[in-house]
Amino acid sequence: MGIYSLAxxxxxxxxxESKLALGESLDDLDYVQLVQCxxxxxxxxxxxxxxxxxxxxxxxxxxxxxxxxxxxxxxHCFVRREARKVSLFKALSVNYRIFNTxxxxxxxxxxxxxxxxxxxxxxxxxxxxxxxxxxxxxxxIVKAHKNLHFTAWSxxxxxxxxxFGQEGKPKNLTFVWSSILLNVVDMPKETINGYAFAxxxxxxxxxxDKSIAVEKGLFINCGQxxxxxxxxxxxxxxxxRCYWVPGRRRKKGKGYIRNLEVLGLEDKGADFxxxxxxx
Ligand code: SF4
Numbered sequence: 001m002g003i004y005s006l007a008x009x010x011x012x013x014x015x016x017e018s019k020l021a022l023g024e025s026l027d028d029l030d031y032v033q034l035v036q037c038x039x040x041x042x043x044x045x046x047x048x049x050x051x052x053x054x055x056x057x058x059x060x061x062x063x064x065x066x067x068x069x070x071x072x073x074x075x076h077c078f079v080r081r082e083a084r085k086v087s088l089f090k091a092l093s094v095n096y097r098i099f100n101t102x103x104x105x106x107x108x109x110x111x112x113x114x115x116x117x118x119x120x121x122x123x124x125x126x127x128x129x130x131x132x133x134x135x136x137x138x139x140x141i142v143k144a145h146k147n148l149h150f151t152a153w154s155x156x157x158x159x160x161x162x163x164f165g166q167e168g169k170p171k172n173l174t175f176v177w178s179s180i181l182l183n184v185v186d187m188p189k190e191t192i193n194g195y196a197f198a199x200x201x202x203x204x205x206x207x208x209d210k211s212i213a214v215e216k217g218l219f220i221n222c223g224q225x226x227x228x229x230x231x232x233x234x235x236x237x238x239x240x241r242c243y244w245v246p247g248r249r250r251k252k253g254k255g256y257i258r259n260l261e262v263l264g265l266e267d268k269g270a271d272f273x274x275x276x277x278x279x
Contacts, residue, residue, distance in 0.1 A: 004036065004037055009037040013097055016101075034108075035104065035111055035112050040113070041126070050236065051121055052122040052124070053123055055129075055134070056092035058127075059097075059127070060128055061130075066180060073178075096130060104137055109137070109144040112141065121145075128155055130159075135154075135156075138150075142170050145172075149243065151242055152175050154178060157188065157197050175203075183209055185263060204272060205222070206276070213275075216263070220275050220276065221255055222277070223239065256273045
């Protein structure tokens with residue numbers, strides 16, 4: 001949870017926000033302390049053996065709006081079922097404010113301690129970006145930790161496209177474009193607001209209802225399922241299709257061509273479409 005108490009972290013944020021509001025620049029100590037306030041989470045369940053850098057979806061107005069949309073996957077977000085993790089969500093609120101408020105140079109992100117068991121770190125496990133600055137800070141974290149591989153999930157291309165335009169896409173970052181709607185593969189646009197986007201997308205991740213999967217005979221390649229769609233295993237560490245593994249090729253999305261054919265979609269290449277069953 002870092003070297004500062006929660007109250008100390010908000011005090012540091014308040015002090016730095018006040019300086020910016022007065023038109024003052026942040027100094028070395030400000031940036032160092034802000035980075036020291038960031039929480040890196042130990043993950044469990046599906047993401048056992050992973051660490052994640054994330055924000056709190058409850059602070060994100062886009063997440064709130066999508067959760068009111070019945071066709072969206074967001075009302076089914078697993079994070080809503082984790083309401084009892086109060087201290088985690090408080091720490092992730094600190095992250096959200098820092099990532100969306102402060103333009104922190106890459107050299108300061110290098111001091112953020114990021115543990116890893118398998119060399120992979122998840123970006124966004126409990127929320128999504130709130131702005132292009134949020135995505136810029138993530139990309140700088142990735143650049144500052146070249147010994148690790150990061151995989152970012154997002155529904156907010158409007159943040160990531162300008163961030164990639166500004167910062168480029170480091171080799172140690174995989175970007176997963178997460179479909180907003182249930183049962184609809186969200187093909188990435190070539191450009192968003194004039195910024196290139198599709199070329200930066202490594203995977204498109206889409207959640208399907210079991211009834212649709214059964215009706216169309218979809219191959220669910222996120223987790224392991226029996227032919228009747230009963231779950232066998234659902235841990236990323238046993239799959240790693242979305243992640244880069246040092247010394248290993250990514251696993252190809254077996255069955256994806258059949259999925260694209262039955263959904264009437266164009267094949268844009270192997271290892272691109274991930275289908276998950278809604279829990
Ligand atoms: S496809 Fe595999 S690595 Fe990707 S989210 Fe699903 S279980 Fe995890």
